Amino acid sequence: MSDQFTPRPEHKFSFGLWTVGNRGRDPFGDVVRPTLAPTDAVALLAEVGAWGVNLHDNDLVPIDASSSDRDRIVKEFRSACNRHSIVVPMATVNLFYDPVFRDGAFTSNDAHVRAYAVQKTLRAMDVGVELGAKTFVLWGGREGTETDACRRPDEAVKRLREAVDYLCEYSIDRKYGFRFALEAKPNEPRGDIYMATTGNYLGFIATLAHPEMVGVNPEVAHEQMAGLNFVHAVAQAWEAGKLFHIDLNDQAPGRYDQDFRFGSANPKAAFFLVKFLEDVNYDGPRHFDAHAYRTEDYDGVRDFARGCMRTYLILKERAQRWNADSEIQGLLASAKSDSKLPPLPTLLNQQFDRTALAAKGLAYERLDQLTIEVLLGVR
């Protein structure tokens, strides 16, 4: 059954192999779903209407694969993608699952681990290029500490910079043309993770050798875990020309990393996000980094994936309705005055009537109530 909320390729909906392939393991429980082969994942994504698939190196190629196995696997996967008209817009590297990374990768205290992590990333970039990926995401999920006794935090920043600069050089050297997107997270699986928020990465990027090659990959859940307003972070990144990728999912604040279906935890927050992305004509992938509840089988995984895209499209339609609502636009117009600051001599002599400026009600309660009513479909 197709309707206005049916996903189409131009919506650029992508999923990680690890999302529909998530087997439901958690800290207190074992896997609940059988392994989903990468090529089957591609078929599933095509079935539900996705446009792209993303992957960590080891989502596809086992960490110990021989060179010939690696080549065969990549080739078969590319072929499956072609067969199903699924693109691979983004690749990334798994620097967190193997025990070797238990104290971090690029920031590990062990120089061999750091070198291995960079080498592994270079090879993941190779795979990404073979599959056509244009964006390379770096999530330093274990770059952190349980105790700050183990290393000075400024040392970690220096190591991180050395690694990212190295990766940029490699991309330049090989003419890969990658744009790197750095993904922040405040904690979990480490007690604290360095570069806790998207903002920290925006600050870090300014200190790199090739800042123009590097942007951010904000994730809803990672920013909301810290109780932060996600759309504010996304807007800052966008305004700075640094929104290179985005990870959509949902999350209750102040909790473990939930990676819920997009829009399912707080549809109002999701609405403002979709509205922002559509208002500014963000044209990158809408990537869902989420997974199905552990109560589900693979039919439930399909429901989950369909739900992510469908809710995005419902919210997009709501955003259009909001933009077209004359009462809303009237309130906005009356609230807003756009002129620039006057030149210094003028400003210094200007007289302001503070009381008058403070007296006018701004009608934001009405504006927000109208937003709720547009969202809930009653206007």
Place this chain on the structure above:
Amino acid sequence: MSDQFTPRPEHKFSFGLWTVGNRGRDPFGDVVRPTLAPTDAVALLAEVGAWGVNLHDNDLVPIDASSSDRDRIVKEFRSACNRHSIVVPMATVNLFYDPVFRDGAFTSNDAHVRAYAVQKTLRAMDVGVELGAKTFVLWGGREGTETDACRRPDEAVKRLREAVDYLCEYSIDRKYGFRFALEAKPNEPRGDIYMATTGNYLGFIATLAHPEMVGVNPEVAHEQMAGLNFVHAVAQAWEAGKLFHIDLNDQAPGRYDQDFRFGSANPKAAFFLVKFLEDVNYDGPRHFDAHAYRTEDYDGVRDFARGCMRTYLILKERAQRWNADSEIQGLLASAKSDSKLPPLPTLLNQQFDRTALAAKGLAYERLDQLTIEVLLGVR
């Protein structure tokens, strides 16, 4: 303009005097709205369609009022309520504003403060009775600490019990017939507040001299400040026969006490709450303990109050739609089996096929997606 979401008396919507009368003072800023006289607040509430008004003693009667002033004020207020057909379902006592309560009231280390707090509460009960209130709420907003060095926390519990038992005796003695509703909060304005959650009060009530007279007044914001699922707390209270009152508003988790317009922070959480209250036929007041943004004048306060009620009614309609949705009801029916546990000999010998029990997908992703779609008005 009246429609299906217009409040009517049978909806039992009430507001505190302190809610529409909130002047916008916050820790970093001064008042932004002029004083609203209690009788004017009643008129405003009637205008927007409310059914009831609640009050702290000092919302109405100044703390230093003479006996004759007090009598006159109460009489005029009752008359205003009658004139506007507004009832007073609940009364409470302010044990937090005056500096005398800076280290708590019932749990203060100073026996004189404790006695004064109880005396003040008895007099607030007198006022409540004169205005027809049936429920007396106790919010121990300053019963807490910034440092646990100042008192043993079990001592605080004992003092709290002594006070609540005393109040029950007074209600019995005067034949006031009050039901007391205890309101929890985890912190703010104290570093930590004793009886942090509704659950703590449910446990406390069981230790009182008159447990049957005492229930709880859960508040959305207070439970969500601690990141807790509010409807779970409400359901436990309801199931135990202890939901004597409820405070509706909204709040982002892990923050200062926001007291936002009902349903405005997270409409999905608000939906499950309204659905629960309506499903169990809760027949107490729907009390909004919230206030308008500081950006608003009194027109904005009206918008705020109307929005609280309107959103409640929209969500109530959505709950009915959810209950009538055959796909949703089908999923629920197939998920649920209601039989009781078998008797011991039977149970001990029963064989279970764990693998089979674990294999079936529960379709909760679909169920939740349908919930989102009902909520957003697309089915």
Place this chain on the structure above:
Amino acid sequence: MSDQFTPRPEHKFSFGLWTVGNRGRDPFGDVVRPTLAPTDAVALLAEVGAWGVNLHDNDLVPIDASSSDRDRIVKEFRSACNRHSIVVPMATVNLFYDPVFRDGAFTSNDAHVRAYAVQKTLRAMDVGVELGAKTFVLWGGREGTETDACRRPDEAVKRLREAVDYLCEYSIDRKYGFRFALEAKPNEPRGDIYMATTGNYLGFIATLAHPEMVGVNPEVAHEQMAGLNFVHAVAQAWEAGKLFHIDLNDQAPGRYDQDFRFGSANPKAAFFLVKFLEDVNYDGPRHFDAHAYRTEDYDGVRDFARGCMRTYLILKERAQRWNADSEIQGLLASAKSDSKLPPLPTLLNQQFDRTALAAKGLAYERLDQLTIEVLLGVR
């Protein structure tokens, strides 16, 4: 090297098999330590100076063990405990690891799962009794939801009550003499868990068929995940005669379940906890439900276990020092007045000088600073 902070049997320090046996698996990474056989865990605990060991049924007996394997395993374990002079004060049941429990155990929508969960618990009680356990802990780690669409929350409460009542009957029927200790947690691995706080369980217990048999097992991390003051919850449970067991560890608020070494995240909060337990002469086990960082091998696990006990004993000595500090005691004495509330006629006529009562500084800054200085060992 033995000193005043060396653990001795009379300190009643216990660890779960699952704590020193934790292999370091987390949501983003694989195991990092080899399996530790239960009997080796007992030897390790004896080596570091512990007094007791606790266990889930499946920490010891595989879920699919034959009856004869089960008997042999239990016998060997008991023998290892005896050999090492380690007691088993508490037993519990694993109702969360196996996929059959993916939607809860006692509160599952599936009556067969509920029955299986109860049967499994009865058998775990049998094991506990054979090993000499007096306390049976119930942690309903999967009794919760990701979406409240799946079941009415009051239904969950009813199912939980049915199960706990059933277990009490079994203990009575078999003359096991167990005391049940219910352990709350707000979330993880479920989106929300029913009975989110110790307070919720205190309220629930009052509604049981055998409330006298049932108490609570508060855990530091579980209460602090929700940002709640742990010692307040413990004190309420103690004051109500319900502190049947306790789980010691540490945790930063608003995060995933960290289960850090006791006292390692916030030594001041740990100080007030130890002080409370020692001040009231709590004589139950001091159970550490924590595990070593994932960066550790089994030498690090020993460091972890030793650290838990050593920090407890340091804080206990600090608490004694605090109690003996004359300036601290002087400040407390001047802050506190203990008299009971006067009888009603007296109270109603009492005059209070609010201004005078509010004028006196309470010297809590000094009291807290002295606490910090005792804690840090500079007085």
Place this chain on the structure above:
Amino acid sequence: MSDQFTPRPEHKFSFGLWTVGNRGRDPFGDVVRPTLAPTDAVALLAEVGAWGVNLHDNDLVPIDASSSDRDRIVKEFRSACNRHSIVVPMATVNLFYDPVFRDGAFTSNDAHVRAYAVQKTLRAMDVGVELGAKTFVLWGGREGTETDACRRPDEAVKRLREAVDYLCEYSIDRKYGFRFALEAKPNEPRGDIYMATTGNYLGFIATLAHPEMVGVNPEVAHEQMAGLNFVHAVAQAWEAGKLFHIDLNDQAPGRYDQDFRFGSANPKAAFFLVKFLEDVNYDGPRHFDAHAYRTEDYDGVRDFARGCMRTYLILKERAQRWNADSEIQGLLASAKSDSKLPPLPTLLNQQFDRTALAAKGLAYERLDQLTIEVLLGVR
């Protein structure tokens, strides 16, 4: 009584006028302490051993003061500072108390409010210069929203940039030589505040016209409100050459802005912070942006101020002890290897023994336990 923990000028301890002058008003209660005149605050600070005092414009000069009053007040204050040998290292501007700023200052929707806010800041800079301040702090406490319907968040970023660039120009134009320090906060008094974390400001600075003039003023409480690791943020700022100022206090995560005495909420977190500042030879002011509990009179305010400084010095001594502890240094040395990444051709061909690299225990439990023992003064 003077000892090794007595503050001296070279420690550069400063307090805001608003800190010792805080009167204890909070959202639920009135002021509890009388007004403290700015000159009396200076005397109090001198008495307790502080080195510097900081101020918002209106802490000293009333918002409506005439030009001559303003000049007299500034002169008298400077004279009091000289008399008491108290310096004014930092000045700032109050853009949050007056109702005119109820919807923000630099980011307000009203161009007149934006202009007034900038004008007010220029004048506050004038005052700062007259008093000798070298650093100008900007805390955009009301630059935020309760509903994101009211403005596009990228628009807010642009307005903020326009204002900060304007201020830089003024400082250049007047040869004031100010360094600006931007102070982040996630929420309160607004629902959400733009530039939620220190990281967001680091990213923003890179987009300014004069990035070299602008750094950050991280505040313990503001970062910890969001549950973030404060020392990580400070270290990133330091490493980028952007730690222009710092606000010391304490705070439990996930709560209202508590501004507690330094080191009082979590002494371990405070220890790592002090250790970092001392290890890197940070030579700016140690500014305490905190206030006494509401239970205190001005003797308690003195206790509070003394406690902030004393705890800092205790932790500084602990940091020295930690650095001198041979077991700690041995563990660190064995954990760490410092070599740079090899050149590309070498790296690509390097073989790594993942299993061996993952096998070695890192002894971080021991390292952290030793840290706790140094902190608690038992080694």
